[in-house]
Amino acid sequence: MLAKSGLSTIRMQSKRQALLLSSSNCHGYGLLEFAKQEICNFLSINNVRELIFIPYAQNDFNGYTKKIADVIDPWGFSVKGLHTFPDPANAINSAKAIFIGGGNTFLLLHRLYEKNLVNIIRDKVDDGSLIYMGSSAGTNVATISIHTTNDMPIIYPPTFEAIGIVPFNINPHYIDKVDETHKGETRDQRIGEYMEMSHAKPVLGMHEGCILHVNANQLTLKGISGAVLFQKSEMKTKYDVGADLSFLL
Amino acid sequence: MLAKSGLSTIRMQSKRQALLLSSSNCHGYGLLEFAKQEICNFLSINNVRELIFIPYAQNDFNGYTKKIADVIDPWGFSVKGLHTFPDPANAINSAKAIFIGGGNTFLLLHRLYEKNLVNIIRDKVDDGSLIYMGSSAGTNVATISIHTTNDMPIIYPPTFEAIGIVPFNINPHYIDKVDETHKGETRDQRIGEYMEMSHAKPVLGMHEGCILHVNANQLTLKGISGAVLFQKSEMKTKYDVGADLSFLL
Ligand SMILES: [Ca+2]
Ligand SMILES: [Ca+2]
Numbered sequence: 001m002l003a004k005s006g007l008s009t010i011r012m013q014s015k016r017q018a019l020l021l022s023s024s025n026c027h028g029y030g031l032l033e034f035a036k037q038e039i040c041n042f043l044s045i046n047n048v049r050e051l052i053f054i055p056y057a058q059n060d061f062n063g064y065t066k067k068i069a070d071v072i073d074p075w076g077f078s079v080k081g082l083h084t085f086p087d088p089a090n091a092i093n094s095a096k097a098i099f100i101g102g103g104n105t106f107l108l109l110h111r112l113y114e115k116n117l118v119n120i121i122r123d124k125v126d127d128g129s130l131i132y133m134g135s136s137a138g139t140n141v142a143t144i145s146i147h148t149t150n151d152m153p154i155i156y157p158p159t160f161e162a163i164g165i166v167p168f169n170i171n172p173h174y175i176d177k178v179d180e181t182h183k184g185e186t187r188d189q190r191i192g193e194y195m196e197m198s199h200a201k202p203v204l205g206m207h208e209g210c211i212l213h214v215n216a217n218q219l220t221l222k223g224i225s226g227a228v229l230f231q232k233s234e235m236k237t238k239y240d241v242g243a244d245l246s247f248l249l
Numbered sequence: 250m251l252a253k254s255g256l257s258t259i260r261m262q263s264k265r266q267a268l269l270l271s272s273s274n275c276h277g278y279g280l281l282e283f284a285k286q287e288i289c290n291f292l293s294i295n296n297v298r299e300l301i302f303i304p305y306a307q308n309d310f311n312g313y314t315k316k317i318a319d320v321i322d323p324w325g326f327s328v329k330g331l332h333t334f335p336d337p338a339n340a341i342n343s344a345k346a347i348f349i350g351g352g353n354t355f356l357l358l359h360r361l362y363e364k365n366l367v368n369i370i371r372d373k374v375d376d377g378s379l380i381y382m383g384s385s386a387g388t389n390v391a392t393i394s395i396h397t398t399n400d401m402p403i404i405y406p407p408t409f410e411a412i413g414i415v416p417f418n419i420n421p422h423y424i425d426k427v428d429e430t431h432k433g434e435t436r437d438q439r440i441g442e443y444m445e446m447s448h449a450k451p452v453l454g455m456h457e458g459c460i461l462h463v464n465a466n467q468l469t470l471k472g473i474s475g476a477v478l479f480q481k482s483e484m485k486t487k488y489d490v491g492a493d494l495s496f497l498l
Contacts, residue, residue: 208432
């Protein structure tokens, strides 16, 4: 849909402001703790004090929202669950910032389409009137498509195309450890299968602890661990925290 | 589609004959070696000497077919790739037996629908005129749906519903090892997410080396390792090689 219409793609001159986390949990840290400084900076610079949390990737909306609010509220922001508003589309339309949490990417994308939120979020992020934060599945749906999620396809969404804040794919929780005794594909083999497709876009494999900061047409790696970039017919390239990836836009 | 029409589901009185492998590779064995005796028995009992191999889950059709033929031909069977026939549907219609190999489940299902093979295979297996062997992705597509594949969704298939030789789901390469430092979901958590769906069917997690023998309305675990059954609101249950799982049909 995205690719065909062209109309709904984020423009080159986009005013997008997004912070995309590989995961909310990182070994050795409490929930979101590794990302505290980046999240606080990002929200403050964008004058955000209220955040709508979208818990659609999981089923316990209240419990999930409370877990996130318990961490972020003490940092000086106020978090409300999207499910507590009578009309989700209206709520997004009046919101200044959203945070889409992790869980199952298929379930999340299915619900975003079901409630007609994909286009609204894309357009508002594009024109700079909505600040986007995502983690894990919430990062997958911010990209061009969910082709490189690690999640199980527990529900059939109307398309794999997603919000498209960035025009490439992300593999969150990226890991290159190999279990020699298990014969299922390694992560690199799975991403390699995608790269063989004619429709494949570059894939940024973000290690846990890695954060991608999208500032209009600037793309910077932040957080406490780096990423690996897969491109067609090229070896994978490693990028450390601080790397400028704006060439991907 | 399957669930709605009802017409295309395998009947209770099915004459189905299928051998479903969790994987073709098993730690400590050469390709398919762990399954040699079961495969030879299964094909011989069903008077099969010629096997059409379906390499659609991977892209190198010739190379993949050769790898399989190099193993199975010496066992006294003749293997031909489906891609070498001018019309795949015709070839399946005249075939006595097929073997669908592993690779990417989404790519495999996409190609099976593209070439209109799903209904043909289902009907012929149902009436006993086609013997089915599958491994990994080839086992996933033999079940009711691909909701519980481990593969990356590299291409969007027209549905997640599959051939439906058995009315439940399989998770191949099932593993319950947990990496304490990685925060992505464990396999059990992923299957747990599926079990929360209203459309969820029971899921048989087949360890590598496990084989499911489908003999009309008899279901038996074979091979060199067992399986774990996930059912709604129940603890998972372990089954050893030799277990009778016919109650799942
Ligand atoms: Ca997930
Ligand atoms: Ca696979």
